[in-house]
Amino acid sequence: MSAPLIEIKDLKVDVPLKSGKGVPILKGVSLQIMPGETFGLVGESGSGKSVTSLAIMGLLKKPLKATGGQILYRGEDLLKASKQTMRNLRGNRIAMIFQEPMTALNPLQTVGRQIAEMFVLHQGKAWGEAEKLAIEALAAVKVPSPERRAGNYPHQMSGGLRQRVMIAMALACNPDLLIADEPTTALDVTVQAEVLKLIRELCAARGTAVLFISHDLGVIASVCQRVGVMYSGVLVEENDTRALFSNPQHTYTKGLLGALPRLGSRTSDSRNRLVDIDSIIADRSVLTQERFIAPRITEGGAAQ
Amino acid sequence: MRLGFNLWFGGFLTVLVVFAGLFAPWLAPFDPVLDANLMNSELPPSGEFWFGTDSQGRDIYTRILYGAQISLTVGIVSQIINSVIGVTLGMTAGYWGGWWDDLVNGLTNVMLAIPSLIFALAVMAVLGPGLPSLLIALGFTNWSWTCRIARSSTLSLKSQGYIQAAQTLGYSDLRIMFTQILPNMLGPILVMATLGMGGAVLAEASLSFLGLGIQPPFPSWGSMLTDAREMLQLAPWAAIFPGLAIFLAVLGFNLLGDGLRDSLDPHMRTRKL
């Protein structure tokens, strides 16, 4: 087995409080991503998926603070890396695309220029050359008539096109790892499939590893080789995609899979109900008390 | 923390001004107009005359207390007039729409194109100086923002379920407007009026300073400064204290308005001050 590209060891992220203690957001997450692998991170809103990815990028915002553990990229701890090192990695070796293509692009710059910025930043290219490369990058993500589109402003593009621009931007420098944080959630279903296919194909062709974050189990199943399930700041289960879906170990994973509607699973007479995991995320007090799992999970299908 | 500060300190200053105005006759050691004595003119602050005396020998402290009455009257009355006009026009325009809406919108745009101080100046020019003219000049010229807010809140409220329910129940338009819509936009209107108080106090002081507002010998903070301008070198206190009174009163209303807005609309908290 080769060395992992990213190895997260016991990562803890808190919101520090004035009292000195902190509200834990990630409570010791450990996972590994191999070079070229697509790793899925699944879980409900607030479970810590996005926080994990932002921690890798070194983009945790103010109240959030990494307080323990390690994030090793090719053996180097990113939590201890200098700002300069992080800037060189960010976008260049580790790139990220976000959920909202509508707002993730600067409205006052042409998309060509925004992509070109990557080449200027990380490859020391001059603007003129960088803008030519940007057109190639747009062509690579199958944007039709890329020369013309490069001169467009984001508001002149559809959501799907904008997400392609984001992908072109993220893959511009051939990163080792692409973090895709719910890249298709805000898109139409038909566009979703195209964008997913694009990510899968491009990353496979370039050998880019992907950390794919989603709450959509169907999407995860279709793109990922391995999956981790997060709940309330803890990685509760991790396995090969196939194994996890066919044989979930943790009660929460079982609940999650039980809540997934399948075509034909519910007939009028058998009345197989979808399991509901009651209510949304536990409130802060529950989080702080570490009672993060017990009361909410019901075994099997016999809810109530 | 700052949210609390705005409300707290703004409220404190406002209460201070209201207190000074209401209890001026009991707090003031002298009469603001009649106790003129040229023997005492331009005396510096002392135990007898806390803030000194003006060119006529009148006690500045006394005149500031009575000046609060004028500032408050102008502020409150003009904002009541503005709010009534703005809400009435804005709410009916938003509710009925059509040509009435177009008309109100056009009028609002015209009002916004004329700087309010200039408009007030024009009205004062026609009506002549004095308190009633001031109330008209400041009360009828500053309703455009209130009107806009009332109109947009009415538009968004109109499409809500409970308003439509009231319509299907056969409530009259006026009843819906006054019992269903108006109470839901009182918050922002109150904020506008509070901030408007500050503006009105400032405008009154400016007009009186120009000699077009409250006329001497009545004690307006603005006209006290006109007086002080003539003896800036000899009696700086005559310029400092009335100006400080205007500043603190306006600051009080502005902070109170900001604080009210923040507490009514938590989303704004991070954006504005």
Added chain:
Amino acid sequence: MLKFTLRRIWQMIPTLFVVALLIFVIFSVVPGSFATALFSDGRTNADPLLIERLNREFGLDRPLWERFTTYIWDLARFDLGTSFRTRLPVLDMLGERMWPSLKLAIAAMVFAVLIGVPLGFMAALRPGSLFDSVTMIGAVSGLSLPQFWLGLLLMMLFALQLNWLPSFGYGDGSIRNLILPAIALGVTPLALLARTTRAGVLDVVNSDFVRTAHAKGMSESAVVRRHVARNALVLIVTTVGLQFGSLIGQAVVIEKLFAWPGIGSLLVDSVAIRDIPVVQGAILVIVLWFLVINTAVDLLYAAIDPRIKQE
């Protein structure tokens, strides 16, 4: 862009017409005749013959609608009438005052922008810091400060005590005469600019595309320079424009205080002696100025933000 420009200019005309109408109505519904007011000193009544002659001279004896059509027709030909008092064309009187007013407004705005925008920017980049709190408390104080009182204090300190600058007047038009009135006038737009800049920058800093820029691996300063600044500029330009437009109105009191020979002091003096044609003309010029600046801001806005032109 040309079409957009022409449309914005065209849109000014109805507003201007209604303002002209409004001004005419306000000054025509007054009880009593202006000629009477002009010549009565409160003790003796003016000579009725004199009043009649004046009324005829200024056309005040004709019916209202006729006066209004003449007024609008004259306006369309840029004829603002003749002063009751000086018998000079109002346009000439205003023209003479235009440059000093403009100079004061520009100076005040430059002062406000140079200080207010950086303050707001720095406050927004360190939200919640001591610097931020002090700046914002300063801003709300600046908004509450009566400009003419600040003017008096400045006069007291820098002219009378320290004798550094002239206390009032236009002088020979040198910058020394300009400094004190410009600061006094500029304090309100300064405070407002600090506030809106902070709010605007804070909005931009927290937006998704700035997160994208960070994810690209840009340094903090490059993010601010390339992505935050221009986006925040949209709001700043709007505020600067609106303030600049209303500055000539706000300047009335400051011009009077510093005996500055601008439109504002002419307006106040004319109000005091009820020289109505001058009052009407001055107000129209101030409104026109406001509308022109607003239109210019809209055009500038469209140049900065590609989304605007599409609407």
